[in-house]
Amino acid sequence: MSKKQKSIFNKESLTFLQNYLNNPSPTGFEKEGQKLWLKYLTPYIDEHFVDPYGSAVGVINPKAEFKVVIEAHADEISWFVNYISPDGLIYVIRNGGSDQQIAPSKRVNIHTEKGTVKAVFGWPAIHTRIRSGDGKEPQPKVENIFLDCGARSRKEVEDLGIHVGCVCTFEDGFEELNYDYYICRAIDNRIGGFMIAEVARLLKEKKQQLPFGLYIVNAVQEEVGLRGAEMIAKRIKPNVAIITDVTHDTTTPMINKNIEGEIKCGGGPSITYGPAVHNILRDLIIKTAKKNDIPHQLHAVSRSTGTDTDAFAYSNDGTPSALISLPLRYMHTTVEMVKKDDIENTIQLIYQTLLNITPKTNFQYL
Numbered sequence: 001m002s003k004k005q006k007s008i009f010n011k012e013s014l015t016f017l018q019n020y021l022n023n024p025s026p027t028g029f030e031k032e033g034q035k036l037w038l039k040y041l042t043p044y045i046d047e048h049f050v051d052p053y054g055s056a057v058g059v060i061n062p063k064a065e066f067k068v069v070i071e072a073h074a075d076e077i078s079w080f081v082n083y084i085s086p087d088g089l090i091y092v093i094r095n096g097g098s099d100q101q102i103a104p105s106k107r108v109n110i111h112t113e114k115g116t117v118k119a120v121f122g123w124p125a126i127h128t129r130i131r132s133g134d135g136k137e138p139q140p141k142v143e144n145i146f147l148d149c150g151a152r153s154r155k156e157v158e159d160l161g162i163h164v165g166c167v168c169t170f171e172d173g174f175e176e177l178n179y180d181y182y183i184c185r186a187i188d189n190r191i192g193g194f195m196i197a198e199v200a201r202l203l204k205e206k207k208q209q210l211p212f213g214l215y216i217v218n219a220v221q222e223e224v225g226l227r228g229a230e231m232i233a234k235r236i237k238p239n240v241a242i243i244t245d246v247t248h249d250t251t252t253p254m255i256n257k258n259i260e261g262e263i264k265c266g267g268g269p270s271i272t273y274g275p276a277v278h279n280i281l282r283d284l285i286i287k288t289a290k291k292n293d294i295p296h297q298l299h300a301v302s303r304s305t306g307t308d309t310d311a312f313a314y315s316n317d318g319t320p321s322a323l324i325s326l327p328l329r330y331m332h333t334t335v336e337m338v339k340k341d342d343i344e345n346t347i348q349l350i351y352q353t354l355l356n357i358t359p360k361t362n363f364q365y366l
Contacts, residue, residue, distance in 0.1 A: 008348070009340075013194075016197075021187065021190055021191070022174050025074055025075055025076050026077075027076070027220070027221055027222075027224050028167070028224075029078075029167050030054050030220045030221075033193075034074060034218065034220075037074065037218050038056050038058070042058070044060075044197070044200040044201045046060055047062050051228075055218065055231065056217075056218045057217050058215075058216040059214070059216075060210060061212065061214060064212050064213035065359075066211075066212040066359035067236060068212050068239065068357060069236060069240070069241040069312065070196045070216055070242045070244070070350055071196070071218075071241060071244070071312065072192025072196050072245065073221075073223070073228065074193055074218045074219065074220055075220055075222055076096070076190070076223070077097055077098045077223050077332055078095040078167050078169045079094060079108070079167070080164075080166070081110065081165060081167075084157050084162070087152060087153065088151035088152045088154060088156055089146045090146060090147035090149065090157060090162065092168060096223030097223060100140045103140055105121060106120065106121045106170055106171075106334065107119075107120050107171040107172075108168045109169050109171055110147070111166060111167050112160065112163075115161070118149065118171075119148060119168070120147065121145055121146070122146055122148040169186075172184065172185045172334035173185075177337070179339075180340040182340065183335050184335075185333075187246065187328060192245055193218045194343075195326070196218070199350050200216050202351050210354065211358050212358070214354065215236050219232055219308055226308050228308075229312060233312045233315035233319065234315055237316050238312070238316075238319055240321070240357060241309075242321070242322055242324060242350060242354075243307055243312060243323050243324070244323075244346060244350065245307040245308065245309075245323065245326070246325060247263055247272075247326065247328065248260060248327075249265045249327045249337075250263050264297075265328070265342060267342075268295030268346075269349050270296070270297045270299045271297070271324060271325075272300070272301060272309070272322070272323040273300040273301070274301035274302075274304070274305055275304075276305055277309065277313070277321065278313070278321055280320065280363050281363060284356060285322055285353050287356075292349075292352050296349065299325065307325075324346060326338055326342055326343065326346050327339070
């Protein structure tokens with residue numbers, strides 16, 4: 001956080017953050033999370049709308065012709081029930097980029113029409129695992145991991161309301177660690193939804209009058225190919241889009257900085273260079289960070305950003321778009337970790353950038 005800034009969090013925002021992170025919001029089933037988000041955002045906007053697949057948009061100055069988007073995605077990785085065995089074990093497939101290697105011994109919630117059913121990813125004890133001929137340990141794979149909900153027949157599973165297509169989320173919730181770190185599953189990327197909502201709150205509380213329409217977008221289905229962003233970009237047709245997502249802290253073991261670059265928690269938001277990122281908008285963001293003494297880092301991507309930035313950038317004959325990322329450790333695990341100062345600095349950077357954009361800002365390269 002900039003030395004010139006006091007903490008922008010208040011009791012209400014921190015309560016929202018915890019509740020929002022803990023609430024399940026799997027890809028394709030984001031409804032309950034979107035309800036929480038809109039309830040928190042509503043006092044700070046003029047109106048809102050939701051598209052058919054659940055992307056939620058809060059609008060400030062809805063009648064303005066020039067439109068600026070700040071965007072995050074609402075969904076979390078999860079699992080689908082794929083097969084129920086005769087002895088009551090449940091086999092799954094991915095919904096998004098779920099990591100089978102972290103699954104064994106994890107607790108999950110299976111979401112059914114009857115309510116939530118508790119289950120665990122079972123895994124044989126170290127004493128009993130059948131080894132291959134060369135003595136190697138069996139590895140978790142999508143085809144061999146399974147859920148055990150206590151049922152011992154397919155009928156007992158079905159009697160609980162579980163069927164093929166039920167979605168399953170990890171149970172792990174919000175915790176605070178030492179030195180102002182937060183951990184939770186699905187910080188990717190509900191933390192982004194929190195940050196853009198806080199930007200709206202700051203604008204309202206500081207009585208900032210923007211010279212454009214601001215569209216605060218919480219898009220669905222990013223984890224399966226940026227689908228929600230594709231849909232909502234076509235509907236809004238923005239003139240400018242600023243996307244926020246998480247990026248990898250590359251300072252932990254088993255990551256090659258020569259390939260991934262060097263980004264660390266505590267170093268401030270990461271600003272991306274890449275083909276989809278508009279040079280003029282990106283440079284405006286960097287200048288804003290420097291002017292306001294907001295710590296920041298730089299990151300480069302070879303082709304796509306892998307985020308909703310790509311969907312906005314290449315929509316509607318081209319939309320000047322940029323990516324501001326929050327450093328995060330252990331992505332797509334149940335212990336995703338971020339630093340409080342980085343969250344606040346990302347909020348401040350988006351907020352201050354908005355104050356430096358007008359309908360007359362020239363985003364033409366030539």
